[in-house]
Amino acid sequence: MKQISTSDPVLEFAKVRVRRGGREVLHISELSVDEGAVLAILGPNGSGKSTLLLTAALLLPISEGTVSLFGEPAVGRSEVRLRRQTSTVFQDPALLDMDVRRNIEIALAFRNVSSRARREQSERWLNRLGIKHLEKAMPHALSGGEARRVSLARAFAIHPRLLFLDEPFSALDPEARSEMIGDLRQLLRDEGTTAMLVTHDHSEAQLLADQVLVLFDGVQGQLDSTRALFNFPANPEVAAFLGYSIVDPKGLPELLRIVVPRISAIHPAAVRLTNDTEGSYSAQVIAVQGSHGDGRLLLAVGEEKITATMPVDRINELDLRPGIAIRFEVDTGGIIDWSGSG
Amino acid sequence: MIRKQGCSLRKRICGFGLVLVGIIGLASWFGDACSDDTEMILATSTSTENSGLLAVLVPLFEDQSGYSVKVIAVGSGAAMKMGERGDADVLLVHSPAAETAFIEAGFGIERTPVMFNDFVIVGPPADPAAIKGAPNVTAALSKIHDARAAFISRGDESGTHKRELILWEDVRQDVDFTGDWYAETGQGMGATLTIAAATDAYTLTDRGTWLAVSDRNEQSINFEGGDELLNEYHVIVVAPERHNRLNVEAARSFRGFLIAPKTQEIISTFGREEYGQSMFTAYAE
Amino acid sequence: MDLIFDGLSEAWRLLVTGDSDVYGITFRTVVITGASTLIALAIGLPVGLGLALVRFPGQRGLVALANAGTGTPPVVAGLVVAILLWRSGPLGGLGLIYTPAAMVIAQALIATPIITAITAAAVMALPPTLHLQIRAMGANQRQYLWLITREARLPLLVAVMAGFGAVVSEVGASMMVGGNLSGETRVLTTAAVLEVSKGNFGTALALGFVLLAFIVVIAGLLTAVQQRARRQ
Known part of the structure; x- marks a missing residue:
């Protein structure tokens, strides 16, 4: 295994192209996310936001280029090992047909964590997300907000070195959603988690991210600090997208x-x-x-x-x-x- | 989702096919190498099985000879087909014309009479075609045909069915089998008798099966007697020259067993207690 | 109507008086259909998973084939196995024709497409994000397949039930490759057919009721397992 130096970015894209059905849907020549940073991906529908996230999470094969996680290029054999240092939260919480606690522990079980340590972790995150009372509940009995909390607990319980969030709250009503955004913001800060967030909500990006990448048709429109991007869009296309x-x-x-x-x-x-x-x-x-x-x-x-x-x-x-x-x-x-x- | 490249998968499927063919080949060779020569297959008509006679004879033979017998009751026609293919070692059948052809074609040897009984025509006790007292079976069938009285046929190429067709030939050349009066069941003798009773129809049956079911059947024997209705059972050893998996010793041993005096006595008394008369007559008598 | 009551009372008599023949036939039915269902599951589950999860050219065709295979007439399956196993067939030397093993092979041939097709349909019906989520959680291939199977476990039970139901109730293949040998290959269905051919409809009906009772017990057990799995 390659020695990981602290200067390596957590995530790095080099000349990455993704083609699907003969059409290029993503082309990122250069992108890196440093330790502790939260990068939000914005862009119109169909601009390739989720494709970018899935590619980074090693869940989608790339056609060209290299995706590196923690300084190590992802190739077939290393994918599962690298993926095990990440967590992904999708828009659909996709909980498994088992009780809440086991849902949180299953990802730890994949990593051969002892049952005692699994129990400690799940206990901690059940409490942290205020869902301890739901530990025995089955997924179909949960509300949308509760299911998202379980899905977040599951993601954080493995202590991911990189967290992927694909429109995690977009299906929630505004009330639950703003509450969840606030909680997630606190979690990201407390844990210092490096994260990539796909969203179509500008305020969500502004509240959670240090950096924002705007995508158009699979190509980078602008990458900047959140503040700079919203105040100084780099070109008319980005500006129009931001509401100017x-x-x-x-x-x-x-x-x-x-x-x-x-x-x-x-x-x-x-x-x-x-x-x-x-x-x-x-x-x-x-x-x-x-x-x-x-x-x-x-x-x-x-x-x-x-x-x-x-x-x-x-x-x-x-x-x-x-x-x-x-x-x-x-x-x-x-x-x-x-x-x-x- | 898992993705695999097409060509490698195709290769795998081809490989799998080859392995399968290999396994079948090996199994075939292995099977031949250790084939079991204590086992014997007897193909026979359904009437011998339905009458219960074989359930008495076969265990006796197994005890005496040490062979284990598989009795496949399929009807005389199908039994001879099995013999042709070498799928049976010995046959016990009752379809004389077909048997002669079978021997002449070289499929079987040592055809030996074992027992006989007779065919009878059963039908509604009221006898709508008035066949009771007819001078011979041709006259009786003729009356059924002319009256268009309901008649049920086995229609399954069994010995009984073949005999029925021969009898109709003597009646006239242009019997109207397509009429409503004539129907085929394609089933065994017992089922056919039940259907005939339920539809108040005449049918041709061997006496053994009739005796076995008559206690719960409201029909009666309306015609019997005459050489044309003689029902002979022969044992045939399947000719060993054509097939290499036959158990000829067992087949010969079974043939010998069937015509042995002791066995012949069992055959001639079989059913006497239950039905008041024997189902079969042994040739030794 | 009388016949039905006769059949019922005959069934009762056969069971209560402990008619050793009927118990033997029932026990043989359990062993043979159980074995063929297990073999069909052992083949159908992985093949069904593969059909649903692996992308390859001709995938749709194979799924269609499995679906069509669910309607394989038992007589056809029986004939194919019989032709192979007859002494005159390529595998005749194995001496398997007219043995319980031959029946297991023929019945597995009937049940495998059913279990394969239902497994494939069940796995394909799982939400697409579930596959992504399981892999995103760091599952390796084995863990992924295990969880997918676990998520589809209720329809998989249906698959087992359907496969079992098909083999326990079929008669054509069992008759052809088993030969309905008393004490060896006679099962409830072939015994019933034999009784019908003898004209003993009461006994045939009785055997039918025993078969029905057996199916009800098995279906009840599987349903209980299903209910427990759901509540869990």
Whole structure:
């Protein structure tokens, strides 16, 4: 076995390509996750997020390149041994048809852990996730949230050196989900677990991850620290994916072209409605949308469309609806035009 | 999921096939090398088995000779087919014309009469075709045919069935077997008798089987007698030249056993206690 | 109707008076069908798992073949085995024709496709993430197959029951390769057929009731196991 030095990344992709049915679904030329880091994978549906995770978890064969875990390239013979240092939590908790405690202990049993040690570990994680009272329960008797807790306990009980989370909570209702996200955040911090998280929820990525990778059609769109990525999307595609409005000055009214001289991304929170005629621009409401308690206005400005966010209360108070003319101002701090190109 | 490459799997399947053929070949050789010569297969008509006679004779023979006998009761036609293939060592059958052909074709040797009884025509006691008192069996069948009275045939190539067909030939050349009055069961004698009783039909049966079932059958013997209805059983040793797995010694020994005076006496008294008359007549008498 | 009551009382009489013939036949039936079901399980379980889990060209064809094989007429299976085992056949020298072993072979041939097809269907019906999850937990091949089998254990019990039901109730193959030899290869079904051919419908019915009682006992046992597995 290769000596593992501390400088080796926990996970490393080199020139990895995955083809399925003659089509390339993933192409990652370079990617590494360091010890203790949490990397979130974001991207539209079908962009290859889960493929990337399964490839990293050595659950999907690659067509080209090398995936290394803990500094050791994964090849047929080493796969099971390497995989045994990882855990994976899927969207479907996929609990086995045995009671909760045995579900948690089975992964330890695979690793020939003595029954006493298995018992200690399962005991610890049953308590840690607040499901001790469910230890004798069968999976079909559990609620969605309880099943996720079992699935997390099972994942953590083996002390994974790398944890994979594939949309672990996306099937839960918002209440249970935010609770689970909070608990997972605490667990990741307490254990210092290195993790890869696939999600379509931006706030989940922001709460849990240090780094974010945005994927488009199986190719890296941007890889950055969470903060940098959300505040400074590297290109219009990433910006549009994150909810920014992409505007071309050619289609904007004269006045706006002064603050938006190039193709730019405007953060929706930077667009504010105002009664002031001074320093403001006119627009027409095209649509009123809502998500996660926030309201969203889709505005027609010249030939371009700009999105603004504002509390739902405010939208109701102003009785905003499609067709109404309004005035707005833009906080220039929320405009990215990539002119600095650094 | 497990993935395997196609070609390697195909090779494996081919390999598996080869191994299988090898095993069959080896087993075949091994089997020949240690074949069991204390075992003998007797193929016979269902009537001898159904009558219960063989259940008395076979254990006796086994005790005397030390051979173990497998009795396959399949009907005379099928029994001779088994002999042709060498799947039986000895036959006990009652289909004279077919037996002669069997011997002439060289499939069997030492054909020897063992016993006989007779065929009878049973039917509803009311006798709708009025065959009681007919001068001979041809006249009796003729009446059944002309009255289109229901008649049930074995239809299974057994000795009884073959005899029935020969008898019909004497009646007329163009018997209308497709009519509603005539039906084939394709089953053994006991079952056929039961079906005939249930449908108030006539049928041709050997006396032995009739005696065995008559106590729970409301029909009666409506015609009997005459040389045409003689039912002879012969033992035939399957010719050893054609097949290498036959147990000729056992077959000859069984033939000898059947015609031995002691056995012949058992045959001629068999059934007397239960039915008031013997089921078979031994040739030795 | 009288016949049915006669049959029932005859069955009762045969069992209560301890008719040694009937006990022998029943015991032989248990041993022969049990052995053939076990052999069919030993072949059908791994083959069914393979059909469901291994991707290879012609996989669909083989699954279809197994499904079609569930309908193999016992007479056909019997004929194939008989042709092989007859003295005039390629394996005639083994002297297996008209022995219990021949019956076990023929019955295993009948039950194997049934167990294979139900096993394959049961494993294919498991949720796809389950396979990923088990391997993600670090299972090696053996542990993976064991857990998959364990997850499918209830339908697998159905497979065993179906295979057993097919062989215990068939008569064509047993008759052909066993020869219905008294005290050697006579089982409940062939004995019943013999009684029918003799016209002894009451005794045949009695044997039928014994067979039915036997099937009910076995099905009851398997169901009990199934219930326990479910509650566990």
